[in-house]
Amino acid sequence: MKSKLSLLLFFGVFALNTVSAQQQGRQPSAQFPQVSSLLGSQLPEVSVFDEQGKPFSTRQLSGKYTVLVFGCLT
Amino acid sequence: METVAIDYRKKGVAFHYIYKALAHPEHNGYVQPFTQQERLLHVAEAKRTLGSSIEWLCDNMKNELKQALGGAPNSQFILDPQGKIISASSWSNPAELRATLAELVGEVSPATTVPDLGLNQLPPPQPAAKGIVPRLQMPGVMRAIVVKPQPSLEPYYVKLRAEIDESFMRDGLGWMYIGFHLDPLLDVHWNNLAPALQFKVRTPTGITVAASKAVAAKVDLEADADPREFLLGLEWDSKELSSASFSSAELIVEVEYYACHDEGWCKPFQQSYILKLVPDRHAGSVRNRGRVGGGRSFRDR
Secondary structure: OHHHHOOOOOOOOOOOOOOOOOOOOOOOHHHOHHHHOOOOOEOOOOEEEEOOOOEEEHHHOOOOOEEEEEEOOO | OHHHHHHHHOOOOEEEEEEOOOOOOOHHHOOOOOOHHHHHHHHHHHHHHHOOOOEEEEOOOOOHHHHHOOOOOEOEEEEOOOOEEEEEEOEOOHHHHHHHHHHHHOOOOOOOOHHHHOOOOOOOOOOOOOOOOOOOOOOOOEEEEEEEEOOOOOOOOEEEEEEEEHHHHHHOEEEEEEEEEEOHHHOEEEEOOOOOOEEEEEOOOOEEEOOOEEEOOOOOOOEEOOOEEEEEEEEEOOOOOOHHHHOOOEEEEEEEEEEEEOOOOEEEEEEEEEEEEEEOOOOOOOOOOOOOOOOOOHHHO
16 A cells, blocks of 8 residues: 555645646536426525524515525635 | 616515525635635625625525525526425526516516616735745646534634545545635735644544645745645555445544734634545535636626
């Protein structure tokens, strides 16, 4: 085991001249078939938070048409 | 999305963004939050930088809402007044959304346009100098693994991201990336006048790491905000650690570093993590590693 592992040197801050790992494209919609399968179902009850950090139940999202969009800073 | 929200709120439609784990850590320097409070800092930052009027909800740290709604990073849903899902798209599309809402509650004409909005979008935080410490190139396709920060009295000003490469996943022999990233929302920078960051790794029986401790290279500049990165050779011996036990095996990383707040204090920190050598599907993927502003932002959508 040690002999095999010795082939892999510890690299501190030295760069490896090989392929970058970040060449994955955007995630195609086809990777998330579960999303369309939710059509017609009730929004699950989940406890999340509002902008002020107060607990918020998804049950509160009723009474009017509501749009939900997932996102983040990146 | 903002134009659709402005037009259809008048028709009684409610709009919410749902904040979830970062899809592409490092974009604009942001790093994955470790706590609910830090996620709320991200929500505040999203509001600040996007200039949007849309209210945010913040998913919990178990990512339960994201998982309950299919796991896609930028999906879009319409609920009817009874809370039933009547439209579901795995990728948000404002034009499609506008058309669907027009069918449901009537068209809005003329539609608000983006130039009408005059959004006050602000730039991301400007940290201390970046681009000082060369970034590591990865040996292949990398996959983020589970990182559990251990209880700490202080915030994790520096956050660990750990990844393993595909050869380790396939053959049990490969590389582990260990990257310590300053959190730009906590307003800190490296104190390069103090000893450099160092860390130790303890592995369970059956997992061997090529170096069990390391120290970051000395940086001449007094302060900077580049990550401190390492690649460690990693090997799994299945005779000593069975496949059944592999996913529960834990590595312990203990790190020591000095950080300075942008407005004053400089302090040493000792913090620790438990790592599991299994993919973390909520950790996101890094694109254009080391390139400032690489990838596409949520604000572009």
